[in-house]
Amino acid sequence: MTEKKRVTLKDIARELGISVSTASRALNSYQGISEETIKLVKDYAEKHHYIPNSIAVNFRKNRTMTIGMIVPEVVHYYFSSIISGALHAAKKQGYRVLISQTDEKLENEIRACHNMLAGNVDGILISISNETEEVDHIQDFLDEGKAVVQFDKYSEKLKSPIVTSDDLESAYRAVTHLIEKGYRKIAHINGLANVRNSKDRLAGYHKALKEHGLDFDPNWIPHCKDITEEEGFAFAKQLMESSNPPDAIFCITDSVALGAMNYLKQAKIKVPDEVGVMGFSNWKISEVMNPSLSTVEQHGFEVGKMAAEILLKATQNPNEESTNQFTEIKSDLIIRESTQK
Amino acid sequence: MTEKKRVTLKDIARELGISVSTASRALNSYQGISEETIKLVKDYAEKHHYIPNSIAVNFRKNRTMTIGMIVPEVVHYYFSSIISGALHAAKKQGYRVLISQTDEKLENEIRACHNMLAGNVDGILISISNETEEVDHIQDFLDEGKAVVQFDKYSEKLKSPIVTSDDLESAYRAVTHLIEKGYRKIAHINGLANVRNSKDRLAGYHKALKEHGLDFDPNWIPHCKDITEEEGFAFAKQLMESSNPPDAIFCITDSVALGAMNYLKQAKIKVPDEVGVMGFSNWKISEVMNPSLSTVEQHGFEVGKMAAEILLKATQNPNEESTNQFTEIKSDLIIRESTQK
DNA sequence: TTGAAAGCGGTACCAG
DNA sequence: CTGGTACCGCTTTCAA
Numbered sequence: 001m002t003e004k005k006r007v008t009l010k011d012i013a014r015e016l017g018i019s020v021s022t023a024s025r026a027l028n029s030y031q032g033i034s035e036e037t038i039k040l041v042k043d044y045a046e047k048h049h050y051i052p053n054s055i056a057v058n059f060r061k062n063r064t065m066t067i068g069m070i071v072p073e074v075v076h077y078y079f080s081s082i083i084s085g086a087l088h089a090a091k092k093q094g095y096r097v098l099i100s101q102t103d104e105k106l107e108n109e110i111r112a113c114h115n116m117l118a119g120n121v122d123g124i125l126i127s128i129s130n131e132t133e134e135v136d137h138i139q140d141f142l143d144e145g146k147a148v149v150q151f152d153k154y155s156e157k158l159k160s161p162i163v164t165s166d167d168l169e170s171a172y173r174a175v176t177h178l179i180e181k182g183y184r185k186i187a188h189i190n191g192l193a194n195v196r197n198s199k200d201r202l203a204g205y206h207k208a209l210k211e212h213g214l215d216f217d218p219n220w221i222p223h224c225k226d227i228t229e230e231e232g233f234a235f236a237k238q239l240m241e242s243s244n245p246p247d248a249i250f251c252i253t254d255s256v257a258l259g260a261m262n263y264l265k266q267a268k269i270k271v272p273d274e275v276g277v278m279g280f281s282n283w284k285i286s287e288v289m290n291p292s293l294s295t296v297e298q299h300g301f302e303v304g305k306m307a308a309e310i311l312l313k314a315t316q317n318p319n320e321e322s323t324n325q326f327t328e329i330k331s332d333l334i335i336r337e338s339t340q341k
Numbered sequence: 342m343t344e345k346k347r348v349t350l351k352d353i354a355r356e357l358g359i360s361v362s363t364a365s366r367a368l369n370s371y372q373g374i375s376e377e378t379i380k381l382v383k384d385y386a387e388k389h390h391y392i393p394n395s396i397a398v399n400f401r402k403n404r405t406m407t408i409g410m411i412v413p414e415v416v417h418y419y420f421s422s423i424i425s426g427a428l429h430a431a432k433k434q435g436y437r438v439l440i441s442q443t444d445e446k447l448e449n450e451i452r453a454c455h456n457m458l459a460g461n462v463d464g465i466l467i468s469i470s471n472e473t474e475e476v477d478h479i480q481d482f483l484d485e486g487k488a489v490v491q492f493d494k495y496s497e498k499l500k501s502p503i504v505t506s507d508d509l510e511s512a513y514r515a516v517t518h519l520i521e522k523g524y525r526k527i528a529h530i531n532g533l534a535n536v537r538n539s540k541d542r543l544a545g546y547h548k549a550l551k552e553h554g555l556d557f558d559p560n561w562i563p564h565c566k567d568i569t570e571e572e573g574f575a576f577a578k579q580l581m582e583s584s585n586p587p588d589a590i591f592c593i594t595d596s597v598a599l600g601a602m603n604y605l606k607q608a609k610i611k612v613p614d615e616v617g618v619m620g621f622s623n624w625k626i627s628e629v630m631n632p633s634l635s636t637v638e639q640h641g642f643e644v645g646k647m648a649a650e651i652l653l654k655a656t657q658n659p660n661e662e663s664t665n666q667f668t669e670i671k672s673d674l675i676i677r678e679s680t681q682k
Numbered sequence: 683t684t685g686a687a688a689g690c691g692g693t694a695c696c697a698g
Numbered sequence: 699c700t701g702g703t704a705c706c707g708c709t710t711t712c713a714a
Contacts, residue, residue, distance in 0.1 A: 006485070008691060019701045024693065032699055054459050056691035059400045060706055066439070066460075074425045080416045087415065087442050091452075096460060098407070099440045101428050111432075119407075119437060120396050144347065258629060285629045288599060349707060360685045365709065373683055397707035401690055 007048045016044055027052075058120075066096045067311060068116035068124040072104045072153070077283050078300045079127070082151060085304025086125055093312050095122070106131035113137040123147035123315045125307050128155055130195055142322055147314035151307040153196050161314070161325040163307040165298040167197045170331035171204025174278050174296055175250055177333060179212050181341045183248035183276045187220035189235045189260065191227050191252045198223075201252055201280065217244050224256060232259025240267060240275070248276035248339075254283040257293055261338070277338040291337035302329045348389045357385055368393075399461070407437045408652060409457035409465040413445045413494070418624050419641045420468070423492060426645025427466055434653050436463070447472035454478040464488035464656045466648050469496055471536055483663055488655035492648040494537050502655070502666040504648040506639040508538045511672035512545025515619050515637055516591055518674060520553050522682045524589035524617045528561035530576045530601065532568050532593045539564075542593055542621065558585050565597060573600025581608060581616070589617035589680075595624040598634055602679070618679040632678035643670045 009027075013020045018037065025033050026041035027050075044050075058064045069086055071079050083099065090097045098121060100112035109129050114137065116124055123146050126138060135155045141148045148160040178186055188205045191198035202221070209216055219242055224231040232251060236259065239246055251257035257279035264271050271277050271291055279286050279295035286293035306327055314322065350368075354361040359378065366374050367382035368391075385391075399405045410427055412420050424440065431438045439462060441453035450470050455478065457465055464487050467479060476496045482489045489501040519527055529546045532539035543562070550557055560583055565572040573592060577600065580587055592598035598620035605612050612618050612632055620627050620636035627634035647668055655663065 010691075020692080021694080021702075022700055025700085028693090034699060037699080051459050053461065053691055055396065055400045055403075055405065055461050056706095057693080059396045059708095060691080060693050062396075062706075064396065074428065075418070075421045077416070080421045083440075084415045084442060087440065091441070096439050096441075096456065098437050099424075099428065100432070100437075101425060115437065118392050118395050120394065284624065284626050288626045288629050290631045351707075361708080362686075362710080363684055365707095366684085369709090375683060378683080394707055397690095398709080400692095400706090401708050401710090403690075 006053070007045075007050045008053070009050075012041060012044055012048075012050060016040060062120075063122050064096075064120050065094060066098055066119075066121050067308070067315070068098045068100065068112075068119070068121040068126075070100050070102060070109060070112050070116070070124060070126040072102050072127060072129050074099070074101050078152075078281055078298060081300025082127075082304035082307070085301035085306075086308040087304075088301070089305045089308035090312070095308075095312060102129045104129045104131060106133075110137045113140065117141060117144070117146075121146075123149070123311045125149050125151060125304075125311055127152040129153075130192060147311050147322065149307045149311040149314070151303055159322050159324055161307075161310045161323060161327070163303055163310065163327045163329065164197070165300075165303060165331050166328040167200035167331075168204040168207070169328070170296045170298075170333065171201040171250070171280070172208045173204075173333050174280070174294075175205050175208035176212070177294070177335065178248045178250065178276055178278055178339060179208060179214065181272075181276060181339055183339075183341065184214060185220075185244075185246040186214070186216065186248045186250060187239050187246035188250045189232060189239075189252055189256050190221055190223050192225060193223055198252060205250060217246075219244070220246055224252060227253050227256060229255045229259035229262070232256035232261075233263045234259075236260035236263040237267070240264070240269060247274070248278070250278045250280075252280055254279035254281045254286045254293060254295055257295070257338075258285060258289060261289060261293070272338050272340050276341060279338075282334055286334075286336070289338070294336045294339040295334050297332045297334050299329050299331060347394065348386075348391045349394070350391075353382060353385055353389075353391060357381060403461075404463050405437075405461050406435060407439055407460075407462050408649070408656070409439045409441065409453075409460075409462040409467075411441050411443060411450060411453050411457070411465060411467040413443050413468060413470050415440070415442050419493075419622055419639055422641025423468075423645035423648070426642035426647075427649040428645075429642070430646045430649035431653070436649075436653060443470045445470045445472060451478045454481065458482060458485070458487075462487075464490070464652045466490050466492060466645075466652055468493040470494075471533060488652050488663065490648045490652040490655070492644055500663050500665055502648075502651045502664055502668070504644055504651065504668045504670065505538070506641075506644060506672050507669040508541035508672075509545040509548070510669070511637045511639075511674065512542040512591070512621070513549045514545075514674050515621070515635075516546050516549035517553070518635070518676065519589045519591065519617055519619060519680060520549060520555065522613075522617060522680055524680075524682065525555060526561075526585075526587040527555070527557065527589045527591060528580050528587035529591045530573060530580075530593055530597050531562055531564050533566060534564055539593060546591060558587075560585070561587055565593060568594050568597060570596045570600035570603070573597035574604045575600070577601035577604040578608070581605070581610060588615070589619070591619045591621075593621055595620035595622045595627045595634060595636055598636070598679075599626060599630060602630060602634070613679050613681050617682060620679075623675055627675075627677070630679070635677045635680040636675050638673045638675055640670050640672060
């Protein structure tokens with residue numbers, strides 16, 4: 001193996017008969033260096049493909065220009081969009097992004113945090129797992145004066161900025177839309193009761209019903225465990241076969257809505273005429289479904305971009321106390337066929 | 342801001358009245374250290390939450406336990422699956438993964454490579470952009486004796502291991518399936534002619550036709566530029582309105598197939614009876630389409646996992662010359678309604 | 683079994 | 699404008 005040794009500052013200094021410090025200053029274009037020397041050094045560096053050893057620089061400056069990003073899942077339209085936005089913002093400011101996936105397991109999340117902390121990232125972006133209750137592993141960052149920004153699913157135990165979609169408000173608008181279309185008996189297939197975005201969407205549902213003076217049957221709010229198509233199918237069946245079936249179903253996610261639609265199709269219940277169906281997340285499938293599914297676009301790219309921008313700003317002002325700044329990225333209601341009574 | 346200073350080895354040594362080297366050895370459980378000292382140091386370290394400064398360790402050892410991963414796009418089922426597989430394999434071996442996205446732009450790819458190289462990653466996983474022809478920016482890694490593994494889209498100019506899906510073979514099987522189902526005039530909406538997986542899928546198409554002694558019209562092979570639904574629609578229209586319309590369309594991707602299906606639906610051409618449609622990639626939409634789309638599942642997770650495993654192995658044997666080892670992950674044909682004549 | 687010290691590749695302070 | 703030097707935190711060789 002060739003393994004060319006890299007040219008170092010010392011090499012440059014030796015070859016050019018100057019001191020290491022002069023070489024360093026010349027390359028960094030400090031003031032108080034003659035044009036001549038600068039040119040000499042820069043030319044030499046270029047010619048010999050000098051690449052500063054960033055580990056050494058990081059070591060000296062005690063920062064890495066790297067942020068960590070911890071997400072429950074990578075293969076997921078919303079999360080990958082968030083990642084994309086964060087990568088975009090980070091690149092723009094010359095930061096690198098280390099990504100770790102927890103698979104919704106607390107254990108993996110803790111390991112990832114330890115690893116990032118030991119790895120001296122300058123800050124982290126994190127969306128906590130469904131299992132996460134205690135957050136000491138994240139608090140460790142704050143205790144070291146490192147920036148943390150939470151996105152999507154967050155814990156209120158941490159004093160950190162938070163960036164999310166406006167789940168409550170957009171759920172409210174989604175359900176209001178159903179009401180305006182004439183649906184009156186609206187069910188909501190929700191997620192795990194203790195997960196933040198489930199709670200917010202449920203609250204938006206309640207808010208819309210209350211505002212329009214609509215009642216609901218407590219049986220109309222089943223909770224998914226894994227937010228799958230299968231659960232959507234099963235709960236839609238359960239709802240429609242109950243003694244008091246709804247005339248619309250607001251689903252926590254498009255995949256759940258897909259399952260519900262499949263059940264309705266099988267049961268020969270017409271969508272949107274007999275039952276309206278509303279999804280959430282605007283996955284590609286929602287456009288393709290038949291009838292096409294009304295849903296909510298959450299603009300993950302913007303969430304990720306904003307989260308990274310806030311993090312980098314905090315990273316660059318290390319003397320400021322971390323805040324609770326709360327940012328909601330406005331979602332858009334996308335109206336398609338499944339709610340057009 | 343609190344900004345607790347981290348405990349260093351020096352602190353431990355001072356407090357315990359031993360030398361820094363002894364403390365280091367005790368923590369790393371070297372031979373030739375008394376049990377007593379080891380216990381003393383380890384207890385102290387634990388009690389005071391000692392975290393080794395990994396920048397310093399990396400600096401000293403001249404490695405980072407970090408690999409870089411450069412992909413054209415993150416928000417993409419196949420690529421995000423590959424990322425997930427790579428993260429999985431890397432975590433297992435204690436490596437971290439830095440991710441960079443090129444948006445299919447050579448310029449971004451070059452920047453990402455420079456940045457990774459300067460950042461002293463131990464190796465990179467890369468899928469080149471559609472624009473990439475010259476690969477000096479990647480060759481730089483090999484020249485430094487750093488491991489490179491290419492996946493999905495690769496350049497043959499680099500002497501590096503390659504991991505991909507078996508595009509040629511699976512395209513061959515997909516088209517063979519169409520032939521077996523009785524389709525005889527099979528068109529293929531291909532991608533950019535110079536992109537590797539387009540070429541392979543096209544070759545698989547040709548192989549299947551040839552083997553079954555079927556002719557094809559040269560007009561039956563249009564090339565998408567962006568591989569979009571819109572192109573699928575437009576090319577399907579062009580094909581079906583031509584003087585010699587096909588009776589089946591093999592599409593380079595599910596999204597192209599979706600566009601094609603939409604055109605066929607609009608033109609009231611029955612799928613699969615009048616025209617068969619075959620996709621590629623097994624996106625979630627293929628299952629949801631009506632009729633459901635036959636397609637090819639490429640097992641991205643396995644591709645990413647394998648690529649990372651090969652990279653890490655190479656990283657750990659830095660004295661070995663890089664090889665051209667070529668690994669194909671076998672894809673699976675998924676037969677649904679759109680090809681059941 | 684332990685300690686002293688060199689040094690990884692830069693940065694930045696202090697002198698001149 | 700330039701050189702000398704200490705040092706960032708840790709590993710590792712050499713000597714005791």
